[in-house]
Amino acid sequence: MPQGQPTAVPQDGLTTRQRRNRPLVIVHTGDMKGKSTAAFGLALRGWNQGWNIGVFQFVKSAKWRVGEEGAFKALGRLHEQTGEGGPVEWHKMGEGWSWSRKKGSEDDHAAAAAEGWREIAARIADQRHGLYVLDEFTYPIHWGWVDVTEVVEVLTNRPGHQHVVITGRHAHPALIEAADLVMETAKVKHPMDAGQKGQRGIEW
Amino acid sequence: MPQGQPTAVPQDGLTTRQRRNRPLVIVHTGDMKGKSTAAFGLALRGWNQGWNIGVFQFVKSAKWRVGEEGAFKALGRLHEQTGEGGPVEWHKMGEGWSWSRKKGSEDDHAAAAAEGWREIAARIADQRHGLYVLDEFTYPIHWGWVDVTEVVEVLTNRPGHQHVVITGRHAHPALIEAADLVMETAKVKHPMDAGQKGQRGIEW
Numbered sequence: 001m002p003q004g005q006p007t008a009v010p011q012d013g014l015t016t017r018q019r020r021n022r023p024l025v026i027v028h029t030g031d032m033k034g035k036s037t038a039a040f041g042l043a044l045r046g047w048n049q050g051w052n053i054g055v056f057q058f059v060k061s062a063k064w065r066v067g068e069e070g071a072f073k074a075l076g077r078l079h080e081q082t083g084e085g086g087p088v089e090w091h092k093m094g095e096g097w098s099w100s101r102k103k104g105s106e107d108d109h110a111a112a113a114a115e116g117w118r119e120i121a122a123r124i125a126d127q128r129h130g131l132y133v134l135d136e137f138t139y140p141i142h143w144g145w146v147d148v149t150e151v152v153e154v155l156t157n158r159p160g161h162q163h164v165v166i167t168g169r170h171a172h173p174a175l176i177e178a179a180d181l182v183m184e185t186a187k188v189k190h191p192m193d194a195g196q197k198g199q200r201g202i203e204w
Numbered sequence: 205m206p207q208g209q210p211t212a213v214p215q216d217g218l219t220t221r222q223r224r225n226r227p228l229v230i231v232h233t234g235d236m237k238g239k240s241t242a243a244f245g246l247a248l249r250g251w252n253q254g255w256n257i258g259v260f261q262f263v264k265s266a267k268w269r270v271g272e273e274g275a276f277k278a279l280g281r282l283h284e285q286t287g288e289g290g291p292v293e294w295h296k297m298g299e300g301w302s303w304s305r306k307k308g309s310e311d312d313h314a315a316a317a318a319e320g321w322r323e324i325a326a327r328i329a330d331q332r333h334g335l336y337v338l339d340e341f342t343y344p345i346h347w348g349w350v351d352v353t354e355v356v357e358v359l360t361n362r363p364g365h366q367h368v369v370i371t372g373r374h375a376h377p378a379l380i381e382a383a384d385l386v387m388e389t390a391k392v393k394h395p396m397d398a399g400q401k402g403q404r405g406i407e408w
Binding site: 021022027028029030032033034036037038039040041042044045046047048049051066067068070071072074075078084085130131163176179180181182183184185186187188189190199200201 | 231232233237238240241250251253270271272275276282288335367383384385388390391392393403405
């Protein structure tokens, strides 16, 4: 809530305004859908603020999030044409990262994930984006393809004013510890329980 | 997941395709933020499918969701100009509903909420939208301003192919019973616990 009141005021030497505008590391985890969806909803608000949005999808299927991709690319074009909102970059691992020449890298997911993280760390050092969406990034960490200690170090020491949202199940405890905000989704009821498969516009 | 497998196949006389494309009633509830954000993320996918998106905000503050509103109105204009995606209508109770002449109605929230619901029921009968986002609609139901039995009846018997997403805390049990998909958000960690207030681009 915009007018929400903090439950405690910390002794960190910051003014309310400084504390308020501190950039955040956000984790959306849990077993139910809604984690990535909420991250893209958040990115909508960032776009509207004119932030430079960088999306990095650590997923295999090119079909994944094609709806959000279509809408965000449309918003990015709108920014280029009219100056409205902010620029949008959308990168996915599935087809090989767009900046990479090793198009065969999709055969080696561990190497591709590590390469994705190196690029993100370099962009964070360069302060390239106002908001990073690292979609499904918990998995390469969970599987040991990317070192969580390094991720936490880069996130904790990132310069300037860069927000980072990480989504996926099995968020590493060190990542949760490092995050400012952690949201967990839980399933109450799902149509697949009633024998209904996923459908266009709803699931992708 | 697009390739998710249902856990059971019901004896409902429908083919898999018919069952798959059945329109959904979705509820996002729970105590943590992310409910509305995930609903707007879902609406992004719907927009990309070319669906007619109708957003109805049952909230008081005009500041609420201003980021999503800006982005969706931009997508709506893009549709008008280029035909890309679908049309977008965004209505909010806070300033008095746009279709209403009773601009003083914000003094009587119960009456304004009931009026909003009547309009939505009429649009559902007319099959006006492909996706309805009824943001924070659980509250007027919770407070008894809108009759849950009538809501469930209208939703259950709605014609055609209309998806409905309802967000907010304290979702009525009858609403959860009627829904096809219910997602609950839970707080693991929030910056307000550490004395940080909400900030632009993140909270609104």
